[in-house]
Amino acid sequence: MGIHPQTISTAFGLAFVLACQTSVPPATAAASAEHDQCDSRVTAPAATQLLQANAVLRIQPLYHNIIVNPSNVEQRPSGVKLVLRPPTGVTAEEMTRILQCHSARVLLGKVNPADIPDDPYWLADRWLDIQVTSENGNFAVTVSADSVHDNIEVLGRATRYAHEHMLAIESIP
Numbered sequence: 001m002g003i004h005p006q007t008i009s010t011a012f013g014l015a016f017v018l019a020c021q022t023s024v025p026p027a028t029a030a031a032s033a034e035h036d037q038c039d040s041r042v043t044a045p046a047a048t049q050l051l052q053a054n055a056v057l058r059i060q061p062l063y064h065n066i067i068v069n070p071s072n073v074e075q076r077p078s079g080v081k082l083v084l085r086p087p088t089g090v091t092a093e094e095m096t097r098i099l100q101c102h103s104a105r106v107l108l109g110k111v112n113p114a115d116i117p118d119d120p121y122w123l124a125d126r127w128l129d130i131q132v133t134s135e136n137g138n139f140a141v142t143v144s145a146d147s148v149h150d151n152i153e154v155l156g157r158a159t160r161y162a163h164e165h166m167l168a169i170e171s172i173p
Helices: 005-021 026-037 044-052 092-107 148-165
Strands: 055-069 072-085 129-135 138-144
Touching (some): 055 148, 072 148
Antiparallel strands (some): 072 138
16 A cells, blocks of 8 residues: 555645745844845934935825626735935935835834834835835835735825825926
8 A cells, every 4th residue: 555646746736835825924024124135334213314304206006907707807906106206325226225124124123113104114014015116217116015905004104105205396487
């Protein structure tokens, strides 16, 4: 009486699926990001000051389509894009590191979340994906979470944050 190849195949398949469904705890992701992204030249107070001074040009909710049935597609929130005026001397790559480091430090309790009201770059007990790219001379910051509920919370925070940091553009006569 031996083990059937089909049983072995099923067991490996099940183990693979379960391994893929295991997610990294937010605190572990934050500790890893802090180690990888935090630069000793950019202290927590300096990052907070930078985020308090951000000039937001616009905000855009991000959505992804879910096919409900062959004739119905729903849009679900998948994050937010903030377009910022780049701080002097900061590249998109450096801004990515600053924001990811800031997010990690707040999540780990090393930065007071009250320092930046409606901070869209962190959620309690959640890890956010933050990416910064150049867009027409400005920074496009995309922030997304793993669930629709969390993306709705990020969008709400980002909207309030953007309102407080919106760059006033004067009209030219």
